[in-house]
Structures are given as C-alpha cells and as structure tokens.
Amino acid sequence: MKMLEEAKGKWAGALNEVVIGATKEQGGTRTSTVTVGGEKTLPFLAYEGPTKNRPVVAMEILDRVPEDWPKPLTDALGDAVKSPAEWAKKCVDQFGADLICLKLQGTHPDFGNASPQAAAATVKSVLAAVGVPLIIWGSDHDEKDNEVLPRCSEAAKGEKCVIGAVKEDNYKTLVSFCLADGHSLIGLSPIDINIAKQVNILVSEMGFPLDRLVMYPTTGALGYGLEYAYSIQERSRIAALGGDKMMSMPVICMIGQEAWRAKEARASAEEAPGLGDENMRGVFWEIATASALLQAGSDIMVMRHPESVAAIKNVITKLTK
Amino acid sequence: MYVIGERINGMFTDIGNAIAAKDKKPVQAMAEKQLAAGASALDINVGTRVPKADRAAVMQWLVETVREVTNKPLCVDTPALETMRVGVAAAAKGGLPVVINSTIGQQDKLEAFMALAHEFDASIIGLSIDEKGVAATCEEKLEIAMRTIAAAMEAGVDVEKVYLDPIVLPVNVNQTAPGIVLETIRQIKMLSDPAPHVVVGLSNLGQGALEKHLINRTFLVMAIGAGMDASIHDPLDEELTNAMVTAELLLNKSIYSDSYLKAYRQG
Numbered sequence: 001m002k003m004l005e006e007a008k009g010k011w012a013g014a015l016n017e018v019v020i021g022a023t024k025e026q027g028g029t030r031t032s033t034v035t036v037g038g039e040k041t042l043p044f045l046a047y048e049g050p051t052k053n054r055p056v057v058a059m060e061i062l063d064r065v066p067e068d069w070p071k072p073l074t075d076a077l078g079d080a081v082k083s084p085a086e087w088a089k090k091c092v093d094q095f096g097a098d099l100i101c102l103k104l105q106g107t108h109p110d111f112g113n114a115s116p117q118a119a120a121a122t123v124k125s126v127l128a129a130v131g132v133p134l135i136i137w138g139s140d141h142d143e144k145d146n147e148v149l150p151r152c153s154e155a156a157k158g159e160k161c162v163i164g165a166v167k168e169d170n171y172k173t174l175v176s177f178c179l180a181d182g183h184s185l186i187g188l189s190p191i192d193i194n195i196a197k198q199v200n201i202l203v204s205e206m207g208f209p210l211d212r213l214v215m216y217p218t219t220g221a222l223g224y225g226l227e228y229a230y231s232i233q234e235r236s237r238i239a240a241l242g243g244d245k246m247m248s249m250p251v252i253c254m255i256g257q258e259a260w261r262a263k264e265a266r267a268s269a270e271e272a273p274g275l276g277d278e279n280m281r282g283v284f285w286e287i288a289t290a291s292a293l294l295q296a297g298s299d300i301m302v303m304r305h306p307e308s309v310a311a312i313k314n315v316i317t318k319l320t321k
Numbered sequence: 322m323y324v325i326g327e328r329i330n331g332m333f334t335d336i337g338n339a340i341a342a343k344d345k346k347p348v349q350a351m352a353e354k355q356l357a358a359g360a361s362a363l364d365i366n367v368g369t370r371v372p373k374a375d376r377a378a379v380m381q382w383l384v385e386t387v388r389e390v391t392n393k394p395l396c397v398d399t400p401a402l403e404t405m406r407v408g409v410a411a412a413a414k415g416g417l418p419v420v421i422n423s424t425i426g427q428q429d430k431l432e433a434f435m436a437l438a439h440e441f442d443a444s445i446i447g448l449s450i451d452e453k454g455v456a457a458t459c460e461e462k463l464e465i466a467m468r469t470i471a472a473a474m475e476a477g478v479d480v481e482k483v484y485l486d487p488i489v490l491p492v493n494v495n496q497t498a499p500g501i502v503l504e505t506i507r508q509i510k511m512l513s514d515p516a517p518h519v520v521v522g523l524s525n526l527g528q529g530a531l532e533k534h535l536i537n538r539t540f541l542v543m544a545i546g547a548g549m550d551a552s553i554h555d556p557l558d559e560e561l562t563n564a565m566v567t568a569e570l571l572l573n574k575s576i577y578s579d580s581y582l583k584a585y586r587q588g
Contacts, residue, residue: 197578204587205580239576245588247576 008048013243014040015299016211017053018184018250020099021133022160027182030159031131034099036214036299037250042237043297044319051320055294057309058135058302059097060256061087063114063122064106069304070266072279076306084122085129092130095306096313101135102126107148108139116148120155127159135162135252135302137186142170153177162186162252162300165216168199175206184212186252191218191225193232193247200246214300215249221258221265222288229253230296237297253293256304259286283307291315322565323362323484323551325396325420326355327524329387331368331379340367340379345386352387358556359585362420363387365408366398377407384411394418394444396553400425402433413441420444422553423486426451426465428472435476444482445473446520449505455488457498462487462505463512470517484520484551485509491528492536499526499540503547510548519544520551537561542568 017038022028038052063084066074074081080090084102091097104119106112114122123136136152138145150173153163164186166174171187178185187203189196196217204210217236220229233251240248259265264275265282275281286308290301294315303309328351331337339347352363365387367379376399384395388411397408397419405421412419423446424434431447438445447469449455449462456462466485473483487505490498502521510516526540527533538561541552545568556562566585569575578584 194577194579197576197584198580201578201580201584201587205583236576243588244576244584246578246584 009041009045009241011040011241013241013245013248014038015052015237015240015250016213016248018162018211018214020135020160020162020184022158022182026160028159029127029131030133032133033160034133039297040241042241043295053299054320055299055301055316056098057096057313057316058099058101058300059091059095059309060101060103060254060302060304061091061126062106063102063104063119064112070260070278070282071268072282073260073305077304085125088126089129091306092132095309097132097309099133099135099300100126100130101137101302103137103139104148104152105139107144108141109144111139113144116151119148120151123152123155127156133161134159135164135186135300137164140165142167146170146173149174150177153181153183156183157181160184162214164188164214164252166199166203168195168202171199171203172206175203175208178212179206179208184214186214186216187249188216189218191220191228191232193217193236196232196236197244197246200249204246210245210248213249214252216252216254219253219255219258219289219293221255221262222285222292223264224258224262226289226292230292233293233296233298250299251297252300252302253290253298254302255286255290255293256302256308259289259308260304283311287311287315294319322545322569323518323520324360324556324565325362325364325422325520325551325553326352326358326360326556327364327522327553328355328555328557329363329383330366330398331370332366333368337368337370340371340383343382345389348383348386349390352390355556356391356393359562360393360556362394362396362418363391364396364398364422364553365412367404376401377404380404380408381411384408388412388414388417392417394420396420396422396446398422402430402437405434406437409437409441409443413443416442418444420446420484422446423448424469426456426468428468431469431472432476435472435478438473438478438482439476444484445478446484446486447473448486449488455490457501459501459505459508462501463508466505466509466512466517470512480513480517481515484518486520486522489521489523489526489540491530492526493528493530503543506544506547506549516548518551519549520553521549523552523554534558534560538564541565545569545572 015037021030021033041048080086106114165188187199265285395412527536
C-alpha cells in the first residue's frame with residue numbers, strides 16, 4: 001500500500017459542480033435533482049479522493065418515432081416510443097434513468113420539420129410525465145435550433161434543464177435565453193480540445209456562469225474514434241484538475257447515439273452472420289463505449305438500450321464503492 | 322507561472338505616498354488590481370523612504386492593510402529578520418499563506434530565516450548571495466542553491482516551499498550575467514525530482530535601460546523556456562503578461578484556444 005500512497009496525484013483544481021433540475025421549493029416541478037462534477041482527482045482513484053458525485057445515466061428519447069433505430073433496440077423499448085411522454089415515463093419507472101435526454105430530431109427540416117410550438121409542447125408533456133431533470137437537445141440544424149430552443153427554454157423556465165448545444169459559431173441566441181430562464185448549457189466541439197475551451201470562453205464572456213456549463217467534446221463509439229474521444233476527455237480532465245477554469249466543466253457523452261450508429265450494432269443477422277447475436281451486439285457496443293469513457297472522465301452518459309443502462313449503472317456503482 | 326506582483330513597494334511614488342499618509346485606499350486598490358491581472362501572490366515592501374527604526378511597524382500596517390482585501394499569499398519583502406518576523410506574523414494570521422522574501426545563503430542567516438519559515442509554515446525565497454556578495458558564476462550560484470536546500474531540509478521546511486533566486490542584475494551593468502542566470506536555471510532544474518522552484522526579481526534586469534520593458538519581457542520568455550516557474554514582476558504590464566502566457570502555451574503547459582489570453586485573465 002505504501003507504493004500507492006506515494007503515487008498519489010496532487011491537483012490544484014476541481015471540476016465545477018452543475019446542479020440539474022429544480023424541485024418545487026427551488027422554483028421548478030422536479031421530484032428529484034441531479035448534481036454532476038465536483039471531482040478533485042482523476043476518475044475512480046479512491047486512494048486519491050472520493051468521487052464527489054457519481055456519473056449519471058440519462059436515457060435518450062426522441063420527439064418522433066425512431067424509424068431508423070435497429071429492431072433489437074426498438075423491441076426493447078416497446079410501443080412507448082410512439083409518445084415522448086410515455087417513452088420518458090417508461091425510462092424512469094422501468095429502466096431507472098437518472099434523467100431524460102429529449103432529442104428534438106423531429107424539428108429538423110429533413111425529419112418532419114416540427115414547429116417551435118410543437119417542440120415546446122413536447123417538452124411540457126415530458127416534464128409533466130416524469131419527475132427527473134431534463135436535457136433538451138435541438139436537431140443540430142443551427143437556424144432551426146435558434147427558433148426551436150428559445151421556445152423550449154421558455155416552456156421549461158425554472159426547471160433548470162440542460163439545453164444544447166451551443167457551438168463556436170452559433171451560441172448567442174441560446175445563451176441569452178438560457179441565462180434568462182435559468183437553464184444550463186451544453187457546449188459542443190467537434191473532437192477538438194482547443195475549440196472546446198474557446199466555446200467555454202465565448203459563453204462565459206456573455207456573463208453565463210461557469211457552473212451552468214457542460215461540455216460535449218463529441219463522442220466516438222468503440223471502433224469509430226473512441227480513442228480520440230478518450231484522449232481529449234482525459235486531457236481536458238487533467239487540465240481542469242491542474243486549475244484551468246475554462247476546462248473545468250463536467251462532460252456529457254452521447255453513448256447510445258454513437259454506439260448504435262456502428263455497423264456492428266446495427267447489422268442484422270442476415271447482413272452480418274459472423275458477428276454474433278444481433279440482440280446483444282448493440283447492447284455490448286454501448287456498454288463497451290460507455291465503460292471506456294467513464295475512465296476518461298465523463299459525468300452524464302446518454303444511453304438508449306435498457307440493458308446497457310442497467311449494466312453501466314452497475315459498473316458505476318462498483319467503481320464508486 | 323507563480324506571479325508575485327511587485328507593485329506594493331514604497332519605492333513606487335503612489336505607494337510611498339500612501340505609506341507616508343497612512344492612506345489604505347491606494348494600497349488596497351493596487352492589491353486588487355494586481356490580483357485581477359493574474360498575480361498569484363503580492364510582494365509587500367515598505368521601501369527606503371521609511372526610517373529604519375519604523376520599518377517593522379510600517380510593514381505590519383502595510384501587511385494588515387492588504388490582508389483586509391485578500392487571503393492570497395503575501396510575500397514579505399525585507400532583508401531585516403525582525404521586520405520579517407513582524408510582517409510574516411501579521412500575514413500568516415489565521416493560517417493564511419505567506420512567502421518570506423528573502424534569505425541570503427550565508428549560513429547564520431539561512432538558519433535564522435529557515436527557522437522562521439518553519440515556524441509560520443511559510444514559503445521562502447533563497448537568493449544566490451552570501452557573505453562574499455552576489456554569486457557571479459553558475460557554479461557559485463548552484464553551490465548556494467544546494468546550501469539553501471540543505472538548510473531547508475535541516476529546518477524541516479518542505480523543499481516544495483523553497484524558491485531559488487539566481488539573481489538578475491541590470492543588463493546595462495553586466496551583459497554576461499543574464500546568460501549565466503539562464504544556465505543556472507537549467508542546472509537547478511536538474512538538482513532534484515521534483516525540481517526546486519526558481520524565481521527571479523525580473524524588473525532588476527531592465528533597470529535604467531531605455532527598452533526596459535522589452536528587455537524584461539524577452540528575458541522572462543527565455544527563463545520560462547529554461548525552466549523558471551515563478552517571477553516577481555509587474556502583472557499590470559499587459560505585454561509582459563501576454564508574452565508569459567504565450568511562452569507557457571508553447572511549452573504545452575496550458576491548452577490553446579483562440580481566446581487564450583482572455584482565458585488567462587478570466588481564470
């Protein structure tokens with residue numbers, strides 16, 4: 001044990017703590033809140049210090065039926081995917097999601113072009129259906145997001161949601177609304193640590209508090225850039241612990257979105273007979289991606305399959321024991 | 322970089338006048354300005370206008386005045402042991418961080434100042450000066466450096482609290498000295514693992530020279546490249562700060578972003 005003690009890292013900095021969700025007493029209607037960040041050591045090194053707030057698992061839901069999701073995934077979720085509110089409720093009640101990540105993909109001009117009003121109504125229906133905090137993502141269409149997300153921000157005012165994403169060249173509109181409505185923000189950077197820092201600086205220059213920022217450095221699935229994502233997250237965590245205040249934000253990972261994009265997760269048994277059980281491949285891909293990125297320093301794992309969620313929650317429990 | 326802001330010094334007219342009038346405001350404003358500009362610690366020096374007999378009392382007033390506005394490390398700057406004790410006691414009150422600036426490498430002085438550092442859990446700057454004067458060569462400077470480290474260990478002062486100052490002299494007085502200091506910094510960095518901290522009183526270098534700001538700035542960058550990790554200078558000198566932040570960036574000690582200069586000032 002002496003060797004371990006001598007190998008202890010000495011860190012000057014700590015991750016910011018971000019509180020997501022507001023209860024009735026705090027001006028919202030959530031029945032539970034989530035706190036992420038606050039770490040003072042690299043992940044899960046119990047001999048250097050405790051894990052201040054354990055990583056959390058959010059389940060991803062869409063505002064439209066996920067027609068392009070593989071069958072093993074939609075089978076596991078069942079008919080609930082036809083209604084965002086039902087889907088969210090099932091994720092919380094049956095699958096144990098710590099929070100819900102609502103992706104407004106249906107607002108994208110190519111995927112239904114739902115109106116800002118319709119999106120705001122969806123947000124309200126999900127907030128009414130579950131008590132956990134909410135993450136709201138746009139459709140990654142800058143112009144449409146700038147119309148849709150302000151309405152969603154207003155509709156969820158006081159609920160302390162996390163809304164995303166702001167980018168280096170598109171942040172001002174969303175920053176103003178989230179600042180006014182009390183939400184936190186996700187800063188997106190395309191696997192680029194320098195741009196990640198730049199986004200944080202730009203957003204904070206508008207007077208946005210650093211403890212309401214979460215970083216999305218983009219996620220790469222196993223076999224599809226995982227090692228790049230890992231190195232960037234690890235380096236940014238080391239910088240944060242070294243005292244870089246502009247890198248001290250908790251990190252969100254879009255595990256499900258990326259893992260279920262992999263050929264190994266999507267291909268049917270007929271298309272890829274040599275890859276093994278099609279019902280388990282995607283689940284394993286999601287678990288492998290998530291368990292690696294936990295070690296790099298990740299705070300919010302956004303996942304899709306109930307079995308992957310259960311497995312990763314179990315991993316987190318074991319790592320933080 | 323551990324930047325020790327040099328501006329609270331009675332040698333500067335604004336601070337000298339404030340000390341004479343016992344006016345806290347200019348002193349406290351200067352403390353806050355330097356910290357906002359990125360200073361990690363603040364040097365406190367009563368200057369030479371104060372008669373010797375009054376220096377301890379004035380040091381106490383000056384330290385207490387600054388302590389009203391910050392809990393950051395204060396760097397008590399005097400060669401006199403008694404004044405030092407009074408200043409350090411005032412600065413360390415309530416367990417707050419303090420730096421002793423400074424001791425020379427003469428054995429009896431080393432022992433007395435190291436004992437003080439131990440008593441107040443203070444950091445301490447060790448100059449490469451001894452009874453023979455300023456060490457001129459790299460070998461002499463290193464010898465004093467090793468003597469200083471040994472004295473710290475003897476007194477129970479953590480080596481990580483020791484800052485070795487190889488002494489820069491005005492370049493218009495001695496043009497070979499800066500190169501010798503740079504070589505000394507490189508060698509000090511190889512003395513132990515983790516390496517001892519190195520600090521210089523930067524402004525001395527450009528003293529009296531027409532291009533003093535450029536001279537100080539250029540040397541700071543070179544010294545950072547050689548391994549120096551602390552400096553006593555004016556953090557309000559923007560060009561100097563920009564050059565320092567950029568040098569650290571180029572050594573991969575911070576993460577680049579287009580607004581990295583702003584990030585330094587916001588952090």
